[in-house]
Amino acid sequence: MSNKIPWVEKYRPQSLKEMALSSAKVSGHRIKLDEELTNFIKNFYIEIKKINEENRKIRAYNRTAIEKDQKEELKISPEKAAILLEGPPGIGKTSIVYALANDLNMEVIETNASDTRTRKTIERRLKETTKTRGIMDFITQSKDKLILIDEIDGLYGVQDRGAVPTILELIENTQFPIIMCSNEYKTSLQPIYNKIQRVEVHPLPENEMLKITEKILEKEKISNLTNEDLELIIDKNNGDLRGVINDLQGISQGIMEKDNKELILSLHRDSIEEIFSLIRELFQVTTLTEARSLTDKSDVDYNFLYKWINENLPTFLKANRDIANAYENLSLADEIFGRIRKTQYWGLLPYFYDLFAGGVALSRKETPPIKGFRRVIFPRYSTGSYFSLTTAEKEFAEKIQKIYEISPIEFLQDLLPFLKTLSTSSRKQLKIISDWLELDAKEKKLLK
Amino acid sequence: MNTEIPIWRIKYYPRSLNEFCGRDSIKETLQQIIKQKNFPHLLFIGSEGIGKTTLAQLFAKEFLGNYYDTNFKLVYANVPLSDDERNQAKSEAYISTSKIGSIAGKRITTPAFIQIKVKPFVQLKVIGDAPFKILIVKNFESLGSDQQGFRRLMEIYGSNCRMILITTKISNIIDPIISRCQIILISRVKIDRFKDLIIEIAKNESLVIDDTVIEALYKVSEGKISKAIDLLQLCSISGKTIDMQKLYEHSQRFQNDLIKNLLLLTLQGDFPKSRELARKIISNYKYDSHEVFTLLLKELNKLPLNKFTRNKLINLIADSDFRAIDGRDIDIQISALLSKICLFSEYL
Structure with a gap:
């Protein structure tokens, strides 16, 4: 019965209105995903109508003209014909396309990684529908179509050989708007990226x-x-x-x-839960052997594990002496690990293991033993993240940079704090500055 | 729209070498170079915020004249590349065609910074009638081992593009680069020229300020002109007369109080709270670990502590900074320092 339908399908949203929309960005600027896509489709049909009319004239002209006078037929520009949604799996990229099609009363022609996508199969499935309208279309008022190429980053290997040129060709000759979805950046898809607009879709809060x-x-x-x-x-x-x-x-x-x-x-015993329980057990061990056997038997990447330990250390250790001892070991482990990576001196690895696991766990001296359930927290602080500005900061910086040469780092660490002090000390200053730079509400917020 | 620029440091930004405050001997050298229409690669050295970049830029502007816009570029070596740029650099890697030797058939990658920011500019021929192009690389020392990539670039494209490298730390520049450049040392502005500038600004903004206050301003701002002007503007909000008290009050507020708060909070011995604050500061200001440690050291020296305590704390900061050089996770290194200070605070 209904139990057999996967809930994912059962509760797939039928309309954009009933959907919680993810936030999205185009080259760093925040956009509204539903508006962007609706506009894309509307503009496509306006454009393609113009081009088809123009082409009809050209064809009529070509029939009478001699060969060297013949004109080329027009083609739609790629960024108007196709759009690419990028984001992690399962955040609703496919769903939004279906909901949109439903709202606009369109039919979706889909191809995804489960279809083999050799040149021939793509051609067979899509080219027919993109180039010509079926006979039935002239008889009945059929639905407009929307082409969805899902999981284009899954285009690889022998079977999908030649798929990229085919898709490029498809974009040039299409009679229907094309939406593509992808999980990650792929170098082999660069020719496609160069031609079309890329929309970054973020997970729902x-x-x-x-x-x-x-x-x-x-x-x-x-x-x-x-x-x-x-x-x-x-x-x-x-x-x-x-x-x-x-x-x-x-x-x-x-x-x-x-x-x-x-x-x-x-x-999820395999991944997160394993770390959860591993962290809990690790902070309860009393001998080095126990700590060693715990880290040995787990499959968790140690590269990753010591960041979990860093995050959860204050949850399990309370006395300042214990925390300091644990960090003495953990920071040494971090230094050793960095040095191993730099010099490839893997002989140091045993110290790293014992210091980050055993050294931390055995630092318990003054903290009383753990009673009851302690919640394990995900590592929040992601290092290795590069210096990057938020959209508002970036736009603000760009406005300043037009008139005053300043690097983004100096802007953030030097100029912005000054402007902040200046505008908090008088409302008049805030107004003068924001009027002068024509700041919008978000950028103004940085000054408060 | 108001045409008056409301931010003074931009308003009084020098528009030509002549307007640039003080440093007459260096300006003379540079003017000489402009007359000769030729110069070797230059290396500007001087402490932070005293106007190296401004000077280099004004120099380039006057040297190139009408062809400034097309033949000049300023890049920041300490600003990391975006993900897209990184990917682009990766995709531009190629496989060596050489059939013998150590690089035969290997994948050749150029450091991303050079590939994306520098190479396209230096490879392009001079546009117009300028003798060559000028590239300014700011914070050159932060390139680290990527400096090696500049050695060949400076030779191959040297006739096409001259470089002005700017750095605060000569000790972090590799020898081959130093030997390829003419070194220009830039000192901070002398007090009398600084006075002239401030008096002129005061006249313009109808401020009242006397000599002793200007001297104090020079001290507080450590001779950094943009900082001094910022401070002047802050003081001017609450009235046109600027006195000592106002100046010190604002210089206190103006300085980064967060780091001081962090230090005080940590000295109270609450580890979870101080880690929270440290993370907030780092994510707001995007400091790297070394910057945090030096700021902490600076604040520490201002606190009234006895010499044993101070010595111990300096020892702790130095140890953490030292470990962070090789360490991979700055949060761990900073947390380690905070936890040690927390423990130490129990003995105070």
């Missing part, structure tokens, strides 16, 4: 995901999952809404009587 999952649970009449459980599931899937819904279905259609938490734990 957690509270939006929570609302969606609550709605689904209500409809499915499931009541024994607490909010905390939901948060745990959402946390774990890291922005992947599809993963969240799949997990929900998995839990609720498993054995409902079992303890929920245990079920949740069993879903």
